[in-house]
């Protein structure tokens with residue numbers, strides 16, 4: 001049988017109940033009886049001492065008559081619900097409140113021994129065989145002239161004490177049952193607060209293990225178990241999202257590869273079967289070249305992204321002059337800028353500005369941002385590359401006055417393969433991977449990139465870089 005947590009808890013509860021019952025039924029009765037006997041004996045002994053001092057000693061000095069003492073002791077015995085005896089050291093019964101005075105008949109207590117209490121002031125027995133049931137007896141010596149003349153013995157039937165003991169025990173048993181029932185609340189609490197949520201969590205993990213990452217569950221609790229459930233739910237949703245992204249990614253890659261391949265295949269077939277005449281070859285070969293360019297760009301971007309995504313990617317960081325990299329990158333776009341009559345304005349803080357980063361990757365960032373800025377700019381416009389310092393950071397901004405990005409698209413442009421509808425007309429070669437690469441590189445550097453854009457007015461991309469210590473040395 002599967003040992004569930006619940007079963008273990010119920011078992012522990014049961015063991016607790018059994019032990020509590022055993023302890024209460026074995027130790028508590030003897031302890032209670034002992035306590036009651038001791039208390040009763042203490043009271044009786046105190047009374048016996050009073051009797052020995054105030055009444056009984058007068059008997060031996062002939063100050064009080066036997067009748068007088070008996071009358072007094074009779075009422076005291078009724079009050080104490082016990083029998084009071086005066087016994088000589090020899091064992092002769094002088095007075096007994098349970099029977100009338102009979103001076104002729106000498107009653108002897110066989111084997112009377114006042115030392116029977118052995119260090120204590122009371123004893124529980126059949127009082128030298130004179131009683132059928134157990135009696136609690138206390139002994140107080142009667143002294144006169146420093147001699148023990150006799151003993152005041154007060155005897156109390158143990159049946160009465162045991163009855164009150166049983167009454168007390170009954171209360172203990174009822175308390176025990178109530179406590180056991182109340183502790184059942186812990187069981188209910190455990191079931192509701194721990195066991196049921198744990199079952200939900202276990203079931204959910206089984207679902208996740210079997211691949212159903214979209215399984216959702218709820219645990220209405222704000223404690224650690226609730227937190228665990230939330231974390232598990234979040235983990236599953238993240239894995240599900242990653243899986244969906246993976247699928248989307250593969251679908252996008254296949255789609256982006258298929259369309260240029262289809263057009264290449266189509267044009268080549270048309271050339272071979274003569275649909276395209278040889279005099280038109282140049283035009284179509286240029287189209288084919290464009291398509292292969294697109295495929296190369298796509299493959300390169302995918303490879304770059306894949307490298308960047310590899311965990312533990314080591315950045316080849318060094319101190320380099322970002323101003324030089326900016327100028328160099330801007331220069332590579334000279335041709336296309338001339339075609340579109342676009343001017344690139346470079347406003348740099350200082351002649352040289354050293355940053356600590358991976359030069360090649362930052363160059364790629366600048367390249368992608370400039371490439372986009374040019375692609376989405378109108379003819380006869382200006383693109384500004386500007387740097388500014390703040391504390392030990394350097395901010396690089398690439399700003400254009402092109403088509404801009406719709407507000408709803410701003411969050412999505414960093415996603416792989418995302419191309420806004422607005423851009424499709426302007427950019428047929430785009431892969432939608434450029435900005436993903438940019439973000440990945442900047443984030444790997446532990447820096448940030450932001451975009452400010454207004455549809456129809458233009459866009460500005462700003463990213464931060466760590467300034468290198470060399471700048472301070474140059475300043476000195």
Ligand code: ADP
Pocket residue numbers: 368372373376400402403404405413418419420421422423427429430431432433434435436458459
């Ligand atoms: P692509 O290689 O297709 O340009 P990117 O990831 O670089 O892909 O860009 C994603 C999308 O973000 C583009 O398709 C375009 O819609 C939008 N975008 C990026 N840069 C700009 C910009 N400077 N101006 C307007 N839209 C832009």
